[in-house]
Amino acid sequence: MADSLFVSESTLTDRYQTTVPDPVRKALGLNKRDKIRYTIQQDGNVILSRADLNQDDPVLDAFLQFIADDIQKNPQNIKAVSAELVERVQDLVGDINADLDDPLSDEDD
Template sequence: MAASLEAESTLTDRYQTTVPETVRRALKLGRRDKIHYTIRPGGEVVLTRADIPDDDPVLGQFLGFLAADLTRHPERLKSVDAGLVQRLQSLVGGVDVDLDTPLSADDE
């Protein structure tokens, strides 16, 4: 079992605190990252790194709009035609894409 790490910080008059370096390292936190607090019934608080939000707030709003629309109007949902799937596969079949390769300056 891994050894436990402990750290303390102090609240300012405005109820702010600095996250100790050991906690930042353990959670791999950087500037502007968000922290998630889980408060358990016995008063124990678990601090974790919050999920990283979408980089594009407009895309996030659009996806939220789509999700809400699908919830309100499920009858509008249609399956993709098998012919379209075959056509798409013929256009991109055999194309290898490495999602970890950095974009060129022209593609940024």
């Protein structure tokens, strides 16, 4: 825990409930009725964080973790994107404007 800012503990009740310690509430900016997220890592460590209103996509998260792991294991496979590819992509989509927050129309579903 050498890189920890602080360590705090709490106790489970008979109903498996606990109070989030004050320093943790302050660090996460938690208020009453806010949601918290528990992320269990492969090594058994648990990360406690504030749950945002936007929920993460578990499939996307798993894919991004796969990519990150592969980059770490095989950095020799990382290659720069060629200027020709960048130019080709810009030619294909350069003048298209899209708002990713707009809902799909019925015909796009």
